[in-house]
Amino acid sequence: MPTENKTIQIHYELHDNLETLPKAFQSLILSARDIALQAYAPYSLFNVGAAILLENGSVVTGNNQENMAFPSGLCAERVAAFYAGAQYPDQKFKAIAISVKAEKFEVDQPLAPCGSCRQSLLEYELKQNELIDIFLSGQTGPVIHIKGVQSLLPLHFIENRLKKS
Numbered sequence: 001m002p003t004e005n006k007t008i009q010i011h012y013e014l015h016d017n018l019e020t021l022p023k024a025f026q027s028l029i030l031s032a033r034d035i036a037l038q039a040y041a042p043y044s045l046f047n048v049g050a051a052i053l054l055e056n057g058s059v060v061t062g063n064n065q066e067n068m069a070f071p072s073g074l075c076a077e078r079v080a081a082f083y084a085g086a087q088y089p090d091q092k093f094k095a096i097a098i099s100v101k102a103e104k105f106e107v108d109q110p111l112a113p114c115g116s117c118r119q120s121l122l123e124y125e126l127k128q129n130e131l132i133d134i135f136l137s138g139q140t141g142p143v144i145h146i147k148g149v150q151s152l153l154p155l156h157f158i159e160n161r162l163k164k165s
């Protein structure tokens, strides 16, 4: 078989600011920006906030929690997702907003989640069989809207035979 060249494209919306978004998502982004301010990030001085909107309308927030033994800390997205998974195991994630505030410079551009957070969020999306809306932004500036964690993690790890039959 001849070698095939394949391309994967992802689609996203770029908003100049949050005002062009529905109110529920604007408020989710503001929650992510607020909770970033309470991050425990004394080593990186880089505060990340995540806010998850559940299908029952509850909002679960989280921020990065660092540790002097560096790998022991956890990113904001997973703090929020694991808390939501623990407290509301049957609630679908409708949307997640992620924002950042650095102590030494102004963040006015969106930040995208790290690979481990993408893999963790993907698990919830596959489990609920419904795409999660993702909103990425700095403390100010443009907002990226991506429909589905799968768009952020093409060619992801998925192996159904790992499930018990």
Ligand code: THU
Pocket: 041, 044, 046, 048, 063, 064, 065, 066, 073, 074, 075, 076, 077, 112, 113, 114, 117
């Ligand atoms: N961080 C997050 O909270 N989310 C990400 O997606 C990437 C990085 C945190 C981890 C660490 O506390 C700080 O940002 C600097 O890497």
